[in-house]
Amino acid sequence: MSSDNHIIIVGGGPAGSATALSARREGAEVTIVDRKTHVGIPVQCGEAIGKTGPGIAEIEIPEESIRVPIRGFRVYSPALISVDFAEKEPSGYIIDRRVFDKELLARAAEAGSDVLLGAKVIGLKRSKGTVSGVVVRHNGERKTIKANVVIGADGVNSEIARLTGLRRSFKPADIDSCFGYEMVNCNLEFPDLMEFLLGSDLCPRGYIWIFPKGEGRANVGIGIGGGFGEHTAQQYLDHFIKHHEIAKRQLAKAKIVECRVGALPVCGPNEQNVVDGALLVGDAAGHVHPITGGGMGYAMVCGSIAGQVASKCVSKGDVSAARLQEYETKWRKRYGDEFAQSLKLRDLLIETEDETLDRLARIVTGDSVVKMASARKVKIFAKAMATRDRKLISLMRELRKLKMV
Numbered sequence: 434m435s436s437d438n439h440i441i442i443v444g445g446g447p448a449g450s451a452t453a454l455s456a457r458r459e460g461a462e463v464t465i466v467d468r469k470t471h472v473g474i475p476v477q478c479g480e481a482i483g484k485t486g487p488g489i490a491e492i493e494i495p496e497e498s499i500r501v502p503i504r505g506f507r508v509y510s511p512a513l514i515s516v517d518f519a520e521k522e523p524s525g526y527i528i529d530r531r532v533f534d535k536e537l538l539a540r541a542a543e544a545g546s547d548v549l550l551g552a553k554v555i556g557l558k559r560s561k562g563t564v565s566g567v568v569v570r571h572n573g574e575r576k577t578i579k580a581n582v583v584i585g586a587d588g589v590n591s592e593i594a595r596l597t598g599l600r601r602s603f604k605p606a607d608i609d610s611c612f613g614y615e616m617v618n619c620n621l622e623f624p625d626l627m628e629f630l631l632g633s634d635l636c637p638r639g640y641i642w643i644f645p646k647g648e649g650r651a652n653v654g655i656g657i658g659g660g661f662g663e664h665t666a667q668q669y670l671d672h673f674i675k676h677h678e679i680a681k682r683q684l685a686k687a688k689i690v691e692c693r694v695g696a697l698p699v700c701g702p703n704e705q706n707v708v709d710g711a712l713l714v715g716d717a718a719g720h721v722h723p724i725t726g727g728g729m730g731y732a733m734v735c736g737s738i739a740g741q742v743a744s745k746c747v748s749k750g751d752v753s754a755a756r757l758q759e760y761e762t763k764w765r766k767r768y769g770d771e772f773a774q775s776l777k778l779r780d781l782l783i784e785t786e787d788e789t790l791d792r793l794a795r796i797v798t799g800d801s802v803v804k805m806a807s808a809r810k811v812k813i814f815a816k817a818m819a820t821r822d823r824k825l826i827s828l829m830r831e832l833r834k835l836k837m838v
């Protein structure tokens with residue numbers, strides 16, 4: 434590729450493919466480089482995706498990747514007080530990431546992107562201080578590929594974030610350590626709802642999830658805050674599966690057919706995601722919800738903004754950080770407050786005792802949970818005051834400071 438409007442996207446996950454699709458729509462020449470030979474494998478995901486993110490990014494969820502439609506969720510507080518949210522129509526899906534990631538990549542290729550698999554980016558090329566390409570190791574050889582813009586869509590351990598200096602190193606608490614199983618022979622109580630369980634002993638600063646996959650299958654997993662708790666994520670999950678009453682009801686006969694390990698950046702987005710000639714998107718940029726750990730939808734929306742802005746900048750011949758900043762401004766306009774507020778809410782909830790979470794669960798509806806997760810205001814203050822519960826009222830005062838109630 435030797436054109437003068439060439440964008441290299443490092444990473445062929447949801448962020449990379451969404452970026453490529455949008456950059457191609459704007460007429461840029463695109464090469465996606467991925468170190469894997471089959472994107473999406475191993476699966477490191479609970480595989481839940483809402484319709485909203487892909488809808489905004491104007492990307493149809495590949496039908497062949499859909500396992501089951503999802504109508505909502507049930508959250509269990511530590512004492513198993515449940516809060517339900519269920520819509521009439523499906524608002525999302527449990528997908529198969531092996532199929533999903535590959536199909537999105539296929540669409541990006543069908544739209545004209547070049548794809549280079551099995552090519553690990555190990556360095557950046559710079560011209561007069563501006564990023565102007567990548568150095569890859571491919572088939573045992575070291576090659577340099579020139580580009581007008583390099584987009585780092587290379588996930589939580591982004592090499593591009595490290596090489597550009599855009600990512601500070603993670604502290605343990607910045608990361609959720611995740612472990613999960615795909616299980617068969619499950620006897621799920623809610624085949625079209627996701628289940629979440631909370632509790633400081635069950636899953637410190639995190640949650641356990643049970644996501645239905647159809648035909649008695651489920652993704653059962655856990656995310657715990659780095660440095661929190663005394664056991665590994667797997668130990669917490671195994672203990673849950675063996676001893677917890679919710680698991681006994683649904684997973685007593687279940688068998689494990691796949692293990693999944695992964696890390697999630699839950700510290701909010703990087704302070705800055707653009708430099709001269711390069712930008713970051715998806716997990717590499719920290720586009721992950723600090724409470725739910727969901728990242729695919731954000732990756733696709735921010736990717737579509739990144740592709741559009743990067744293409745515009747290369748076609749105008751100005752890829753300075755000042756011009757690429759339009760990407761930063763646009764994605765922050767859409768999600769900046771949501772990430773910032775959710776981070777504050779997450780930190781407040783960490784400090785909240787299990788008993789207070791139980792009391793909160795008694796007064797909130799599923800609708801309020803959805804609103805709180807997306808940093809919207811909820812009307813629960815009066816209800817909380819009426820309980821005369823000192824700790825719940827003090828939590829409400831803190832929420833009021835965050836303008837969330």
Ligand SMILES: Cc1cc2nc3c(=O)[nH]c(=O)nc-3n(C[C@H](O)[C@H](O)[C@H](O)COP(=O)(O)OP(=O)(O)OC[C@H]3O[C@@H](n4cnc5c(N)ncnc54)[C@H](O)[C@@H]3O)c2cc1C
Nearest residue numbers: 444446447448468478479480481554588695715716728729
């Ligand atoms: C256990 C777990 C459960 C999760 N569950 C959900 C969920 O249910 N729903 C949800 O929305 N999100 C979930 N997430 C988060 C979600 O998986 C990520 O937010 C999403 O995959 C981010 O997409 P991405 O394209 O930014 O990165 P990735 O999907 O990580 O893709 C990055 C790509 O970059 C490639 N790459 C990396 N380094 C290099 C390099 N040096 N050179 C070339 N290529 C490179 C990788 O091979 C990979 O293909 C979960 C995460 C974990 C760990």
